[in-house]
Amino acid sequence: MPIDITMPRLSDTMEMGTVLHWHVKEGDEVSSGDVLADIETDKATMELQSFDDGVVQNILIAEGEQVSVGTAIARLLEEDEDPNSAPAPEAAAPEKAEPQAAVEEAQQVAQTPPPSTGGARVSPVARRLAEDHGLDLSAIQGSGPSGRIIKRDILQVIDATQETEAAVVSAPQSSNVVANVTPVQQPLAPTSPWQQDRTEKLSNMRQIIAKRLVESKQSIPHYQVSMTFDMDPLMDMRKALNEQLSATGIKLSVNDFLVRCCALAMAEHPAFNASFGGDCILYHGPVNIGMAVALPEERGGGLVVASLRNADQKSLRTISQESSYLAKKARESGLTVEEMADATFTISNLGMFGVEHFTAIINPPNSAILAVGAAIEKPVVRDGELVVGHEMSATLSLDHRVIDGAMAAQYLKTLKEYIENPASLLV
Amino acid sequence: MTVATKERVIEFRDALQEAMSEEMRVDKRVFLLGEEVAQYNGAYKVSKGMLDEFGPRRIIDTPISESGFSGMAIGAAMRGLRPIVEFMSWSFSLVAADPILNNAPKMLYMSGGQFGCPIVFRGNDGAGGQLASTHSWCVESLYANVPGLKMAIPYDAYDAKGLLKTAIRDDNPVFFLESERLLSTKGHVPEEEYTIEFGKALVRREGTDCTIISFGRPIHFCLEAAEELAKEGISCEIIDGRTIRPLDIETMIASVKKTNACVVVDQSWPFASVGSEIASQIHRYCFDDLDNHVHRVHSDDVPTPYAYNLEQAYLPNSHKICEAVRSATYNI
Incomplete structure (x- = not known):
């Protein structure tokens, strides 16, 4: 065979x-x-x-x-x-x-x-009917037990197809009208060749970003809470640690510190390590921090979320090694499914581009995402004195079905304690 | 032709008596024996008047000894007579298991074709109504397992007469399963002589959504269920198999190919039963036509209860059939 x-x-x-x-x-x-x-x-x-x-x-x-x-x-x-x-x-x-x-x-x-089934369950007569009508079973939703595709599902598709065909055949004139009022179909007359409009087919990744983020934004009641952090202690400690580590080739980034801060804060606030489950809230055991990585243009652009597993259990050094390995691999050869799976919270950091403040869309099934801006040197008030210091702003986007505003404030307060007292990150 | 279609309504028990009497009139080898079949006119009045017409040499009262009179009748059949053995209940045939299962169906084979066994065993099968565990046997699954016998199980008076005449004329042992609950039901039985060929199922009700296959008394439950389901928009096709051996699987296959769903209703217990045999064959021959697995409705897998309410709940009743059809057609 x-x-x-x-x-x-x-x-x-x-x-x-x-x-x-x-x-x-x-x-x-x-x-x-x-x-x-x-x-x-x-x-x-x-x-x-x-x-x-x-x-x-x-x-x-x-x-x-x-x-x-x-x-x-x-x-x-x-x-x-x-x-x-x-x-x-x-x-x-x-x-x-x-x-x-x-x-x-x-x-x-x-x-x-x-016709194929994609491994779905199909009743024998449904399979035969689909073959007779040339239907792709993988595109059909089963209504039987365990999603089994049954005769009724196939008959509905056949009926719907026939109705659609009938509608298309019966309305040939109206299609002209539609074309006239649909701007997408009528590009503005170009004035010079480089002003030509062009369309580009969506890559797989662009399709999935479009689909999942629309789903997220439409189905999750988003709201945002921001806080500003004094970054001087953390920047000082980072400098000192990196000088000590310089011989090892390890260089801790601000983001590595934030991964550890967020993970430790999540361990204290389980709602931030949870997913909305329709009629329940699913509290995850492991704390896995997702790290958004933008891909270079030559790899088709887009972004992926690398997963730093059990981040609350890992030292800054381990986090740094893992995150730089994953970011490099994502940009150069792509991540495996395993390396992208199971994140329970996401950090999106645009600080390295000089962005001060932005908001992010939640990466389902997470309940929150932290949008991190740059640590910027600016005039700040310390102990009643106007001095020059580093400040960083970060904005949480939250799923209100899981996390209320006061809970978000509590989380940011914990985060602030870790960031502004970074010695605690070492233990 | 007008005579042939004239309505004549008689009881199931009288249809049985007519079949026996007619065959005895034309074939001197045919005789009836059993407990109280003669002087008492039959425990259930099936043989009413037959002693008067045929006399004590052909209508024979026996001792309460199923093993003895069954064995005697088998000997008579081997020597060229055509006995009809009445069991007051098939439950009592169990003590005659050796002659009826170990001798009659195997005689032709074991004698190398020298001795046949043209005999009919008949009597009440299934729950009669508060007869309790030992007197409510459905023997069809137990006995149909044996090669060499035929088995008929009529639902109405017309079939009772037509099938019994065929059974008496058959050269093989025929197990003829009646129901005490059906004996007083009435139905059209024409004056004219007719027989019903074995292995020809009857579509009792036509439908499009689900095939229900059954035999004998449960056909009644199936018809009830079909009425109920029709109100829900589920159209059932009911097939009365009429004979279990031979089994008219072709008619059943044709119906399932049309409806794509099948429920088998069998009053015997579920394990290794007539119902499981039919389900197996439908799965084999209709595999690509099924929208769901074949569902089965049986008596519950316990000894028959005595209490009225428990006995009703135990039977393959219309409520259970409705549930099975809804499940088989994904209407739950």
């Missing part, structure tokens, strides 16, 4: 995947463990390895093509399998009288992957 290679689900949130590059071509022999392709998921680019030995019979989607999880993307023939006996797309072709038509049909078949 030929083996279908399907688009794997490489992360919890992955629904679609893109084959960036095929490492094999049709007719190649492959062994278990060989890399077949590079797959771009919603956040990372990963290698797809073969689980079987065999010969690549068909490559079903082209490089750059995006398909749903579970869709067949290639087909392997097992060793010693006769390619002519397998029900392959090409095998059907020679029956046709006209060779040209046969080739075209074979190509069409090859480009239309068989």
